[in-house]
Amino acid sequence: MNNYLDLSILEIHNLLKEKKIKPLDLVMEAFERIEEKKELNVFITLCKEEAIKKAKELEEKDVDNILFGIPVAIKDNISTKDIRTTCASKMLENYIPLYNATVIDKINEKNMIIIGKTNMDEFAMGSTSRTSYFGPPLNAVDKTRIAGGSSGGSASAVAAHLIPISLGSDTGGSIRQPASYNGIVGMKPTYGSISRYGLVAFASSLDQIGPMSRNVYENALFLNTLIGKDEKDLTTTDRVEDFTRYIGEDIKGMKIGVPEYFMKEDVNPEIKNHVEKIISMLKEHGATVEYITIDYIENAVTLYQIIAMGEASSNLARFDGIRYGYASGDREDLDMFYKKTRAEGFGEEVKRRIMVGSYLLSGENAEIYYNKALSIRDDIKKSFEKAFANYDLIIGPTTTTTAYKLTDDLDNPIKAFLDDILVIPVNMAGLPGMSIPIGKDETNLPIGLHIIGNFFEEAIMYKLAAFIETELKKIGEGK
Amino acid sequence: MNNLSEKDVKHVADLARIYIKEEEIPKYMVNLQSLLNEVDKIKDIKGYDDEMLITPVNHETIPRKDEMKETLTFQEVSYLAPKVSGNYIEVPVMIHE
Numbered sequence: 406m407n408n409y410l411d412l413s414i415l416e417i418h419n420l421l422k423e424k425k426i427k428p429l430d431l432v433m434e435a436f437e438r439i440e441e442k443k444e445l446n447v448f449i450t451l452c453k454e455e456a457i458k459k460a461k462e463l464e465e466k467d468v469d470n471i472l473f474g475i476p477v478a479i480k481d482n483i484s485t486k487d488i489r490t491t492c493a494s495k496m497l498e499n500y501i502p503l504y505n506a507t508v509i510d511k512i513n514e515k516n517m518i519i520i521g522k523t524n525m526d527e528f529a530m531g532s533t534s535r536t537s538y539f540g541p542p543l544n545a546v547d548k549t550r551i552a553g554g555s556s557g558g559s560a561s562a563v564a565a566h567l568i569p570i571s572l573g574s575d576t577g578g579s580i581r582q583p584a585s586y587n588g589i590v591g592m593k594p595t596y597g598s599i600s601r602y603g604l605v606a607f608a609s610s611l612d613q614i615g616p617m618s619r620n621v622y623e624n625a626l627f628l629n630t631l632i633g634k635d636e637k638d639l640t641t642t643d644r645v646e647d648f649t650r651y652i653g654e655d656i657k658g659m660k661i662g663v664p665e666y667f668m669k670e671d672v673n674p675e676i677k678n679h680v681e682k683i684i685s686m687l688k689e690h691g692a693t694v695e696y697i698t699i700d701y702i703e704n705a706v707t708l709y710q711i712i713a714m715g716e717a718s719s720n721l722a723r724f725d726g727i728r729y730g731y732a733s734g735d736r737e738d739l740d741m742f743y744k745k746t747r748a749e750g751f752g753e754e755v756k757r758r759i760m761v762g763s764y765l766l767s768g769e770n771a772e773i774y775y776n777k778a779l780s781i782r783d784d785i786k787k788s789f790e791k792a793f794a795n796y797d798l799i800i801g802p803t804t805t806t807t808a809y810k811l812t813d814d815l816d817n818p819i820k821a822f823l824d825d826i827l828v829i830p831v832n833m834a835g836l837p838g839m840s841i842p843i844g845k846d847e848t849n850l851p852i853g854l855h856i857i858g859n860f861f862e863e864a865i866m867y868k869l870a871a872f873i874e875t876e877l878k879k880i881g882e883g884k
Numbered sequence: 885m886n887n888l889s890e891k892d893v894k895h896v897a898d899l900a901r902i903y904i905k906e907e908e909i910p911k912y913m914v915n916l917q918s919l920l921n922e923v924d925k926i927k928d929i930k931g932y933d934d935e936m937l938i939t940p941v942n943h944e945t946i947p948r949k950d951e952m953k954e955t956l957t958f959q960e961v962s963y964l965a966p967k968v969s970g971n972y973i974e975v976p977v978m979i980h981e
Contacts, residue, residue, distance in 0.1 A: 500964065501964070503956055503960060503961060503964070596939075596940040596941060597940070597941040597943075610938065610940065636948045637948075639945040639946070640939060640941045642941070642943055701929070704925070704926070704929050706922075707922065707923060707925045707929075708926070710922055710923050711923050711926060714919075714923075718900060722901070725901075726966060727965070727966070727973060727975055728964065728965055728973060729964035729966075730966075731966075732966035732967070736967075736976040737976065737977070738976065738977065738980070739975065739976045739977065739978045740901075742976040743901045744897075744901050744902055744903035745903045747900075747902045747903070748902050748903040748904065751902070756900075756902055757912075757915055757916065757919065758919075759900045759902065760896045760897055760899070760900040760902060760912070760916060761896070761916060761919045761920065761923070762900075763896065763899040763900040764896045764899060764920070765923065767899055773926075773927070774923060774926060776936060777926055777929075779936035779937055779938060780932050780933065780934055780935065780936050781926070781929055781932045782936075782937040783933070783935045783936055783937035784932045784933060786937055786940065818915050818918055818919055819918055819919070819922060822922070834940065835939075835940020835941070860942075
């Protein structure tokens with residue numbers, strides 16, 4: 406087997422451009438690697454035939470951009486025309502979309518090659534990917550541990566070098582948390598940066614697609630192609646930007662805030678220690694780093710539970726067994742048919758969240774819970790805005806622990822939310838957040854640094870992230 | 885939140901259009917209760933202002949024009965439907981005589 410997929414995207418690009426390799430070499434190597442590591446269970450659907458066909462077609466085309474011919478994996482809640490899109494649910498086990506998500510059209514325009522659809526928590530609800538109908542994907546670093554979630558398959562596939570880059574989605578940390586657990590780079594851009602058209606809706610006011618990669622530069626490069634206005638998603642912003650433009654620049658004079666809440670006592674001491682080392686390193690290089698407070702940040706998980714479950718109950722009402730998806734065999738009575746279809750088609754986590762969400766939005770509860778959550782959400786956003794008046798970026802740990810055992814905390818319905826306690830505030834405000842690897846704990850499990858930027862300031866986040874990545878490489882840490 | 889009764893669980897499942905078996909009720913009484921205890925923490929939060937954040941975007945959202953375009957045909961979409969009769973998607977009986 407060749408080892409082209411261990412090279413950087415830039416190195417692969419140069420080989421393609423010089424015609425030393427063909428896209429087909431990359432595709433065949435990807436499938437060999439996937440077969441070799443199939444116990445990771447990171448893919449729900451593989452697109453071998455389509456990928457080979459595409460790779461052969463590309464042989465006739467000019468290598469006109471850096472992502473040309475690069476294999477990519479797509480989280481299985483992003484619609485791919487003629488390729489099964491299951492959301493890791495029995496409900497959509499046999500669903501083959503009639504259209505592409507906007508991000509898939511963008512990937513196709515760049516002539517990237519889709520290798521497969523990655524495993525995830527069912528309908529992106531969870532923090533471990535264990536709620537998948539297809540069984541959990543495994544952590545690429547330690548197969549006895551969770552890959553994180555909900556974009557667990559996308560994270561593990563990149564970390565295991567099965568493909569160079571992937572797409573995830575992040576409603577309450579679902580890109581950044583698995584990125585941290587697998588030791589890769591994951592970016593959730595500013596809400597409205599990337600079209601959600603074709604992303605199966607979980608909580609519409611929080612959902613955002615984002616890139617997952619092995620290094621900072623490639624992440625920024627991929628984000629360049631994904632952003633932009635889309636008339637099919639009114640929340641998108643008209644943006645054309647090169648997110649790599651500050652990479653390599655000095656960080657002298659940069660002002661960085663660290664919310665005290667992010668370094669509280671329930672963060673694992675080893676993780677805290679690694680973050681503190683980064684803080685010292687940044688200070689040594691001329692950055693100012695200060696502890697700050699963000700109002701209501703400690704309430705973000707409660708707000709998230711209400712907003713996400715409420716919106717999910719509404720969004721998932723469409724799965725009724727009539728037009729597409731799973732249908733119960735009991736067709737005696739329409740109401741019972743709906744109920745049985747949903748009882749048989751959805752897994753436990755999804756059912757629980759829909760039930761609680763329906764309750765939270767019913768009658769006067771909408772005022773007591775959902776509207777109040779939106780009011781406090783506004784205060785969190787304002788508090789972040791106040792912080793960004795004085796600081797360029799905010800940092801902290803991505804997670805309170807490293808990846809835990811696959812069998813831990815299986816019966817605790819609250820655990821899924823607590824795993825994301827440090828990443829959820831970003832979704833509340835709609836801000837961009839990313840995780841980068843900054844080292845490993847004593848059992849060799851990756852630790853992530855969470856970087857939060859002001860609205861639409863991903864380029865500055867990449868600057869800091871790349872600086873840290875380079876400095877850690879010098880001392881042999883990070884990966 | 886007061887403790888959930890069996891009746892509450894059935895009501896919530898009904899709202900969600902999810903069928904639950906009698907023997908599942910005790911499990912949901914525990915699981916839903918723990919989630920509701922969590923969301924109830926919102927009742928203790930004070931001092932916030934009333935302005936709501938409905939969507940995090942600040943730009944004006946202008947809907948696209950409602951223009952006639954070619955759409956998918958019934959044949960293209962019907963293979964996704966669990967039951968089809970001729971040119972119709974079949975639904976279960978709605979009104980019993």
